[in-house]
Amino acid sequence: MPCAEGSRVQAYFDAEVDAVAAADIERHTAGCPECRALLEDLEATRTLIRREAHYGHAPPLLRERITRMLDQETASPLQRQDRPRLPAWRTRPFWFGALGGIGAAVAATTAFFLLFATVPDAFLDEVVAAHVRSLMPAHLTDVVSTDQHTVKPWFAGHADVSPVVADFTPQGYRLVGGRADYIDGRRVAVVVYQHGPHIINVFTWASRHGSARVTTRNGYHVVFWGAGNLEYCAVSDAGWQELQGLVGLLRALDARDARE
Amino acid sequence: MPHLDAAHRFARWLSRSPGEADDIVQEAFLRAFRGFDALRGSDAKGWLLAIVRNCHASAFRQEQRRAQVPLPDSDDVQLECATSDAAADPQSVSIERDDQRCLERLIAGLSEEHREVLLLREMEEMSYREIAAVTQLPIGTVMSRLARARVALKLQWLQESAGEPHAVR
């Protein structure tokens, strides 16, 4: 005959009871052979599963497949049009939700990855420190220009990579200039934009492994993404949607450059 | 994507083959991505596993519709762990000797209802409440299923152990 307390004993075993109930169940178990045997069985099956079970990682190929799929999912609304200002997402409202604008796809992706990604703390500290440093007088830019044809060639002599540069003043993101900076021992290219009162630093370095991630540090929003051989990182105290707006424009520009 | 491992593990336990598990996980990530707005609260893992579960269920229904005859249950895992007629004292059989494939075989012998609650509890270490959220079951049902699943696993294990000593390598 199984003891009527069996269910409570299981809950106790699974740490689902409070301290008072736990003490009560322990008192009962001390005098009940059935429940002691039950506890032993529970422990044995748990040991069996946890010791022998396969805790392995998902196959790398599967991870790749999913990353590629989500990248396509993000890119397709942007690629299906030539002029980013006529957003195709209007026809696909099911997951863009309230996040309007050209950055919608990216906003959805990055919000998604927010739950799934971690960024090494030290690296994040450096990026945010570089952003804060840039806000001090005379530190923001090495080359001041709202003309992409001035900023872009400047990087050729001052940085190891050539990021996408454009003035998005009509969309609310004014090109301020460019700067060379050091992050994690690497020389990085920085393109500076202004959105209302907010400065946005967009860092770029060579990396084949850039993936979409978002996070926050010290109140600054940080967005990472990859394009071709480059990894980008935008940092600002602007709101998420405002920052994502610029990220969306830059990604659309990159996608267009890649096709040409 | 840290939850990818958990999603894959869960799909692997629920489904019949590694390939099928991969497809289920991929489909689940796509659905999760598209339905991102539907995530309420912060339990992203539970939310994702619930989607994996739904994907598995719909893949299973599709397969049933396609198949004229029920698919055979057997695969190499089963052959590997096939029980012999020889009887042995179950007490003498140490669980360390059962290798991973045999555990897979044991768990595969459970019903899907039992399998999922057991894995969510013991492998993913989810609380009753979290398991209830993934499986869409009342907590009381989670508890009773879990109890039955544990008994079923123990019985499978004793049965399997009775077929020793082939598993000793």
Ligand SMILES: [Zn+2]
């Ligand atoms: Zn008792």
